Amino acid sequence: MTTPLNLKNLERAQLRDALAELGHKPFRGDQVFRWIWRRRVDSIEAMTDLSLALREQLAGARIPRLEPADVRVAEDGTTKLLIALDDGKQVESVIIPDKDRRTLCVSTQVGCAMACTFCRTATMGLIRHLEPWEIVEQVLIAERVLEERGEGRTIQLKGRGQAGKVERALTNLVFMGMGEPLHNHAGTAAACRILTDEQGIGFPPRRITVSTVGLADRIEPFLAETGVNLAISLNAPDDGVRNQIMPVNRKFDMDVLLDTVSKLELSRRQRVTFEYVLLAGLNDSVEQAASLGKRLVPVADRIKVNLIPFNPHEGADFQRPDLDDVEAFRETLLQWGVEKVHVRRPRGDRILAACGQLALEKKPG
Numbered sequence: 534m535t536t537p538l539n540l541k542n543l544e545r546a547q548l549r550d551a552l553a554e555l556g557h558k559p560f561r562g563d564q565v566f567r568w569i570w571r572r573r574v575d576s577i578e579a580m581t582d583l584s585l586a587l588r589e590q591l592a593g594a595r596i597p598r599l600e601p602a603d604v605r606v607a608e609d610g611t612t613k614l615l616i617a618l619d620d621g622k623q624v625e626s627v628i629i630p631d632k633d634r635r636t637l638c639v640s641t642q643v644g645c646a647m648a649c650t651f652c653r654t655a656t657m658g659l660i661r662h663l664e665p666w667e668i669v670e671q672v673l674i675a676e677r678v679l680e681e682r683g684e685g686r687t688i689q690l691k692g693r694g695q696a697g698k699v700e701r702a703l704t705n706l707v708f709m710g711m712g713e714p715l716h717n718h719a720g721t722a723a724a725c726r727i728l729t730d731e732q733g734i735g736f737p738p739r740r741i742t743v744s745t746v747g748l749a750d751r752i753e754p755f756l757a758e759t760g761v762n763l764a765i766s767l768n769a770p771d772d773g774v775r776n777q778i779m780p781v782n783r784k785f786d787m788d789v790l791l792d793t794v795s796k797l798e799l800s801r802r803q804r805v806t807f808e809y810v811l812l813a814g815l816n817d818s819v820e821q822a823a824s825l826g827k828r829l830v831p832v833a834d835r836i837k838v839n840l841i842p843f844n845p846h847e848g849a850d851f852q853r854p855d856l857d858d859v860e861a862f863r864e865t866l867l868q869w870g871v872e873k874v875h876v877r878r879p880r881g882d883r884i885l886a887a888c889g890q891l892a893l894e895k896k897p898g
């Protein structure tokens with residue numbers, strides 16, 4: 534028995550090809566794509582402007598939908614969604630509200646193979662890649678949760694001067710949940726293309742940031758394929774510390790990473806974000822900030838740095854640094870000419886909102 538075709542896993546160009554193979558004009562693929570992602574129908578019967586013959590041909594295809602198995606809301610509004618996959622596995626997404634922004638942190642794998650020592654997801658190992666539709670569904674689920682709470686809606690705006698404009702429940706997407714997005718290069722890139730396709734969800738690429746531990750050889754091709762923004766988890770001032778906490782550094786060290794960043798084609802205002810999780814006593818001293826700042830000088834005008842005080846979890850070997858140390862670290866980077874250095878305040882501590890934590894509490898299987 535062959536597996537029924539999952540229409541949600543196809544990018545628009547693939548849908549056009551699939552319908553052409555069935556003997557239909559390729560634009561029928563655009564229609565089906567719009568029904569699925571813009572009008573968000575769950576059945577072929579609902580696609581009323583398709584011919585009966587085409588609907589009959591597609592009758593065996595699937596338009597699956599995922600649901601949250603658990604929703605936890607912290608006092609600051611951070612909302613953790615545990616999402617049940619069809620095979621019984623689970624991943625998590627986190628909605629992070631901040632002033633007029635609502636950002637969704639998206640997962641790309643069940644578990645992760647990268648073995649960063651400060652990360653709870655790492656202890657799961659890699660279970661599997663997410664398929665493109667499983668990545669995109671996290672966005673739709675989050676939008677539904679926000680809409681049900683009256684905290685936003687996603688609608689096509691109508692009226693004068695509004696053509697093509699969309700009001701969105703979510704303002705930004707960051708691929709920083711479970712998994713290493715570029716390890717699941719094909720699935721993540723396809724998901725980005727589905728998300729940004731203007732005939733479907735139409736999420737602006739400039740509002741999407743994909744975060745990598747630094748799989749340097751995949752960075753440039755991935756950005757060329759998707760047009761989204763890039764963040765790199767740096768987390769260390771030098772290779773000694775980075776080797777200790779991020780095994781990937783043995784393959785792509787800091788020189789390779791910085792060289793890759795220096796060669797990226799960026800638009801005038803675009804910057805690569807370096808994420809730096811501050812671990813007390815390991816990578817948070819002023820001397821280390823100075824050493825990092827010096828190293829970042831050649832790329833200082835094309836990057837910004839996000840400092841993230843570690844969010845300790847049960848069994849973690851690391852502690853959160855004092856706020857004074859965080860501030861001193863930030864000041865030192867600024868002195869070295871890194872113009873944009875932000876400190877990300879801890880969010881949703883009570884619901885374990887550092888990525889990779891809830892899914893382990895309710896272990897898949």
Ligand code: SF4
Nearest residue numbers: 645647649652655712
């Ligand atoms: S920090 Fe990210 S890349 Fe590293 S193990 Fe955790 S999920 Fe994987």
